[in-house]
Amino acid sequence: MISLRELGAKIKNEKRVALICHVRPDGDTFGSALALKLILQKLGIEAEVYCNDPVPPRFFFLKKIKSVKSELDGEFSAMIAIDCADITRLGDFAEKFNSHPNTYSIDHHISNTRYAKINYVFDNASNCENILALGEELDVEFDSDIANFIAMGLMTDTGCFRHKNVTANTLYSASKMVEKGANLNEIYYHNFSSQTPERAKLFGKTMSKIRYFLDGRFAVATVRLADIEACKAVQSDTEGFIDFIMGINGVEVGACVMETQKDRFKISFRAKSADVNAVASTFGGGGHTLASGCQINGEYEEVVDKIRFAVSREIPD
């Protein structure tokens, strides 16, 4: 792999750079790309940020998010993939990326497939830590916009500094960004707290009827189509429900069972230590050991019975 110093020396020579975020964009890919854009502009390098998917509304509080483009325009001396573990994460931009003679990948996923000509992959909690290191290597003075973008990646990829991936470097980076003017409270509000009254209502309705199985070690939250309708909520409002369940004392495995159509359910699993990848695989789904998902067709009680049985085999007595 290329060193940080070599990366900095190479990037300094670029003229016009395309910074490409991943599809289904998150706070780290936008934070990394927008911070790097401002860093490069301070060095007199032209830079634009692109994403093949639309910008989700939770990012609208950032004025500069409007500059993210959905179509590649003009010629670039280099294309840089930001926070993308593999080429499919670039969406429809993958083809242009692959045929460009000068490509970089700046990423923090250990699974990164080294698909670019120049790969800088460093296993930090967030890719924004890599961009911060690069900005320091390039000797750029950070302003409050850069600090806010870096801080957003730090916070969103660590669940607001709560996940196991947080290191001293993550917190030290956050400290430096606060010093440069980052507003952690505002980032927290828009990325983790802000919601519609309809979602709040759906949350209450769902949590008031959690079902417990296997001596309270398996908790199931259910969202039926009728619930969503009654609360005037939308399907995506259920995001994060599963994480709440995992905080309930005694719960080893949690499932959120969401009815997407009549007799069709999308199920998310979380575990403290059990293998829920194995559980989801039973039904043709998958994911990670501690976080997975699947779809099951059938009548609601039958579906719950099926997952209860599959989970019981993964929870030790």
Ligand SMILES: [Mn+2]
């Ligand atoms: Mn990331």
